Structure formats: C-alpha cells, structure tokens
Amino acid sequence: MIEFPKNFLWGAAASAPQTEGHSNSNGKSPSTWDKWFELCPNKFHQSQGPETTSNVYEMYPQDIERMAELGLNSYRTSIAWTRLLPDGYTINQEAVDFYRDYFTTLKNHGVEPIINLFHFDMPWWLMEKGGWETRESVDAFSTYADTAFHLFGDLITKWTTFNEPIVHIESGYLQGYHYPAIVDIQKAVQVGYHTLMAHFKAVEKFRASGIKGEIGIILNISPAYARSHSQSDLEAKNLADLISSKSFLDPCVLGEIPQRLIKYLQEAGLTPETQPGDRELIRQNPVDFLGLNYYQPLRVKAPERPNFPPKTISDIFEVYDWPEKRINPYRGWEIYPEGIYDVAKMIKDDYHNIPWYVSENGMGVADELRFADVTGMIQDDYRIDFMKEHLVQLHKGISEGSNCFGYHTWTFVDCWSWLNGYRNRYGFYHVDLAHGYKRSVKKSGLWFKEMIGNRGF
Template sequence: MINFPKNFLWGAAASAPQTEGHSLSNGKTASTWDEWYVQNPEKFQPGQGPATTSNVYELYADDVKRMQSIGMNSYRTSISWTRLLPDGKNVNPEAVSFYRDYFTKLNEAGVTPIINLFHFDMPWWLMEKGGWENRESVDAFGFYAKTAFELFGDLVQRWTTFNEPVVHIECGYLYGYHYPDVVDFKKAIQVGYHTLMAHVAAVEALKASNCEGQIGIILNISPTYARSESPEDQRAKEIADLLNGKSFLDPCALGTIPVGLKEVLADNDLLPITAENDSVRIANNTVDFLGLNYYQPRRVQAPENPQTPALTPADFYAPYDWPEKKMNIYRGWEIYPEAIYDMAMMIKDEYGNIPWYVAENGMGVANEERFLNEDGMIEDDYRIEFMQDHLQQLHNAIEKGSNCFGYHTWTFVDCWSWLNGYTNRYGFYRVDLDNNYARSMKKSGLWFKALSENNGFN
C-alpha cells in the first residue's frame, strides 16, 4: 500500500472562464476571451465558447455533491475578475451571491476551496488600456485581490494569485495563441514584469487585510531536460529554466530575481521598465506555498542559427525530440512521471522545502466517447494508470522529505479549453454537450474515491 501523509488534499482543479459559462450575463462583462471569441469565431469550435462552457454557474450545487461523492476534500477554481468587478471598480452583487454560495457549499461538503484570482482572463476594459503592458494593471489587480479577500476571506483559507503566469505572457506576446496575438519579446518581458508586480500587490493586499488565509501562486515549472551535456545544450536548458521557471519561482518563493535572468535580458536589450521600490516589495512578499502544475517535461537543445539579440525564446533554446519518449497518443503530449519527482526534489533542495501541492496533473483524451461501455460509462483506465504513475513518483519524493500537501487533477467535470474547445477531455465526469450539460461519472471517478478513502493505493 502506498500511503500519503495525514490530511493530504485530494482534489481537482478548474478555472472560472473554463467552467462557469454565463460569461456575458448576470452582470459580468467581457474578458479578452469573450471578446476574441466574438471577433474571431473561426479560431474556435462552433457553438463552444467561453459564454457557455459547462454551465457551472447554474449547476454548481449539484457539482459540489458530486465532488463529495467521489471523495474530493479540496477543489481549486478561480474567481472571474470581470464577474466580480465588471468595470474594475464596482462590485457586482450577483457575483458576490454566486461565489459566497458556491464556497459555502464547498466548505459544508468538506471540500476545501483553494481560490485563484487570475486564470488567463484579462478584463476587456483593462485590455483596452494596454492590459499587462500598462503599469496601471498592477494596482487594478491589487484592488481586485483586496476586494475578493474582503468579500470571501471568511470562506477561503488558501488563495493563489495567478495560474501559470508564463502562459498568458508567451501565448499572448510570443506565440500568437492568446489575445492580443502579437510577437514582441520586449513587450512579453514587460507584461511578465507587471504580472509579477501584480502578484506582489495581491500578496500585500492579503497581508493588509483581516484574512487569516495563506497565499501562493500556481506555476508550470515543468522540469527541463537537455539533449546532451554539451555546454551549448546545457546553456539552452539553463535559459529555458530561467525564462519558464525561475522568472516567477525565485521572486515568489525567495524574494529575488535571478542574476542570470537579468544578465540574459540585459544582453538582449530586454530589460523591463521597473519602479523604484519594486525590489523591496518583491523581497518582502514571498508566498506561503506553491501550486505546481505538471503535464509533460520540456526537452531542449541549442538552437541552430540563433539571432543576437534574441527575437523570441527560440533563439535561446529549440525543442528536442527525445527518441525514447512515451506519448499520450490521445492528446499528443509526452508522458514522463519521473519529472514530478525531479520537480519535487528541486523545490526541496533549492527553495527551502516550501510547502507545495500539485495544482494540476492529468491526461487529456480526444474523442473519449470511443471508450464508453455498454452501461454508458467511460472506462478511462489509461487515465487511472497515468495518475497512479505520477502519484508513485510523488510518493517517492514525499518519502525523501518533499513538503507536498496535496494532489489535484485537471479536472473534475470535462471543461472548455482555450483553443481546443471540448476536444480533449480530462474530467472525472463526462459532460454531454448534446444533453443539457448532463454529467456522468467515468471509471476514474470510482478509482479516485477509493484513492481518497484509503489515502493511497495498492
């Protein structure tokens, strides 16, 4: 039997924009996703936008009962900034009732809410002023955080500021996957810097409030592996880790910006504009805990013809196609559970063994209906195997002293995804889009119940 520590959190993760629906009603105004979807319907799957998703806005009460029924003792989701503060200043009373009731029901069901503030959903009213490019966004986010702490601080003990901050930066400003769909390295760094300072402003707001809760950030610091030991490949790995991992990990957990990162940025004319007090604010506002998302490792090699100064991260590192990799053939991502162990040990050895939890881990599967059995249940043994393999590695790390306090899968009920709509399914519950969002449990839901009840597995 593989047993996990007492009071281990067994849960699932999701986000407001991917689950709530009702995104342009009930007082909520548009985020960049709502606006982008309306402006460019061809980029998205027809009929499957942020406006509908899985309709958690209406169905949350029954969803909480489902969570309880599969043994979840925690759930992490986010608040929608534009639902709570439609114009950035005034609170939407409908949002307050909705979130208060949602979080109360979670607590009553013994499902601890871990609440995140930003999951890629920049308000449109702020985007019109430049979004994260504009330093005003730092204070705007600080105000939003303060408002959320005041309104829900009695119901939430664990807060996080951002989910995967590197993603909205690189997808919006380097790779053209998110709004505003531009490629501009200098802007990307500035956007990243303001995001970091917005995180700091939220940590300050929590400390200044009466809340007793803790605060953290959710990072996707997927471990990087280099093609070889050559100095060029090793340098590629080092810069990939600086840009994708340490850029947020070091300031948030240690209170410092890595010297190596500043050097790389300076050498490539990418240093952001900063304000006088920033480094003191960063140093004084480290997090209480980390959430770490892990799906697949990053494999890199030195790029063949890099530009100097660099125009994109591709001038620092190129993807490496490891010939021995095992693939999730249903989604196209590598499966490498060992990385969760490496990540855990890195946090233990280099980051003072700060408490952390797995904030997302899971297996996306396209066309999952093919695994429906005669009784209408999806038999997702592949997902059970995936999670068990990752849990085994996590357990190995905990036995070696890693300070991990929970495991959250992506996700609870199949949800809408940014660019793939409902193609890749991850949930313990299937969502039937043709039948009023009806939910039905998959085999992994039963497995999870046993996992949670036994606090481990055989």
C-alpha cells in the same frame, strides 16, 4: 501499498472561464476570450466559445454533491475578475452572492475551496488600455484582489494570485496562441514584469488586510532536460529553466529576481520598465505555499541558428523531439512521470522546502465515448494509469522529505479548453453538451474515490 500522509489534500482543479458559463450575462463584462470569440469564432474548435462552457454557474450545487460522493476534500477554482468587478471598480452583487454560496456549499460538504484570482481571463476594458503591457494593470489587479479578500476572506483560507503566469506571457506575446496573439519579445518581458509586480501587490494587500489564511501562486513547472551533455545544449537547458521556471519561482519564494536573468535581459537590451520600491516589494512578500502544475517535461537543445539579441524564444532554446518519448497523441504531450519527482526534489533542495501541492496533473483525450461500456460509463483506464504513474513518483519525492501536501487533477467535470473547446476531455465526469450538460461519472472517478478512501493504492 503506496500510502500518502493523513490530512493530504485530494481534489481537482478548474477555472471560472472554463466552467462557469454565463459569460455574457448576470452582470459580467467581457474578457479577452469573450471578445476574441466574438471577433474570430473560426479560431475556436467547432466554434465552441466561452459563453456556456460546462454551466457550473447553475450546476455547482449538484457538482459539489458529486465531489463529496467521490470523497474529495478540496477543490481549486477561480473568481472571474470580469464578473466580480465588471468595470474594475463597481462590485457586482449578483457575483458576490454566487461566489459566497458556491464557496459555502463547498465547505458544507467538507470540500476546502482553494481560490485563484487570475486564470488567463484579462478584462476587455483593461486590455483596451494595453492589458499587462501597462503599469496600470498592476494597480487594477491589486484593487480586484483586495476586493476579493474582503468579500470572501471569512470563507477562504488558501488563496493564489495567478495560475500559470508564464502561459499568458508566452502564448500571448511569443507564440501567437492567446490574445493578442503577437510575437514581440520586448512586450513579453514587460508583460511578465507587470504580472510579477501585480502578484506582489496582491500579496502585500493580503498581508495588510489582516485576514487569516495563506497566499501563494500556481506555476506550471516543466523541468528542462538537455538533448546532450554538450556545453551548448546544457546552456540551453539552463536558460530554459531560468525563463520558464526560475523567473517566477525565485522572486516568489526567495525574494529576488535571478541575477542571471537580470544580466541576460540587460545584455539583450530587453530590460523592462520598473519603478522605485519594486525590488523591496518583492523582497518583503514571499508566498506561503506553491501550487505546481505538472503535465510534461521540457526537452531542449541549443538553437540551430541562434540570434542575439533574441527575437523569439527559439533564439534562446529550441524544443527537442526526444525519440524515446511516450506521448499522449491527443494532446501532443510527452508522458514522463519521473518529472514530478524531479519537481519535488527541486522544491526541497532549492526552495527552502516550502509547502507545495500538485495543483494540476491530468490527461486529455479526444472522443472518449469510444471507450464507453454497455452501461455508458467511459472506461478511461489510460487516465487511471496516468495518475498511478505520477502518484508513484510523487510518493517517492514525499518519502524523501519534499513538503507536498496535496494532489489535484485537472479536472472534476469536463471543461472548455480555450481555442481547443471540448476537443480533449479531462474530467472525472463526462459532460454531455447536447443534453443539458448531463454529468456521468467515468471509471477514473470511481478509482479516485477508492484511492482517497485508502490514502493510496
């Protein structure tokens, strides 16, 4: 029997832009996703945009009843910056009423809301000024965060600032995947720095507010594994960890940007613009806890043709295609449960064993209706096996002393996934887009309910 601690948080995770819908109505202003879909709908899978997604804006009361039925005691979602403060300053009262009822309904059903402030949904009005490239974004975000703390601080005791901040940096400014879809390493560094400072400004606002609760950040941690023990491959691994993980972990938990990262950027001529007092702000505002998303490892090798100063991330390290990998063919990601144990051990050994939880873990699969039985229930045993394997490794880490307090899957109901639309499904509940967003539980949802009841399996 794999048994987890009492009071362990069992739940699921989502975001406002991927679930709420009503993206261009009810007082909400456009985000970069709304505008990009308007400009280039052909970039999106089957032209599925962010306007409707899973219609949680209307269906949250029923969804929360379903959460309670499965025994979830926690749920992480986000507030849409563009819904709460459409122009950055003016409060949208309809949004306040919506979120207050949403969060109150969760609490009334025994589901603790963990609320995140930013999940890739940059307001268009700010993007037109440069978005995270500009220092103005730091103050704009702290104003939004402070507004949210005061409006909902009586309902929420666990806050996070950003979800996977490295993603909007890499995808938007190094990989051409998220808006503005450019490759500019100098801008990427500046965007990363402003994101980091926005986080710390928000933490400072939270602490100054006197509101009871805790504040953290959600990071996607993919431990780097070197192709070989050669010096060049090990150096690529160290740089991959430095950029992808330690760039946010170290300042958020340890109170300082890694000296090696500072030195590397200086030597490469990529030092970002800073302001007096930034270093002290970082030092004085460590997080209370971490959310860590884990899906896959990061296998790396030394670049075939390295450039310095680097022009792209592949000048620093390259992804290595490990021939022995198991892979989820729908998402193209390696399945490596042992990585979650390595994350648990790293937090224990290198980051003061800070309280943390698995804020996302899950498996996206396409065309899941192929696996429906005669009753129509999707028999997603592959998702159950995925969770079991990862929970075994997580339990191992906890049994060795790692301070993990919960496990959240991605996600509760099938959600919209950026450029991928609804190509891959992740939820415990199937969403029928053609028939009023009708929800139907999958086999994995019933397994999760049983597992929660037993505190393990």
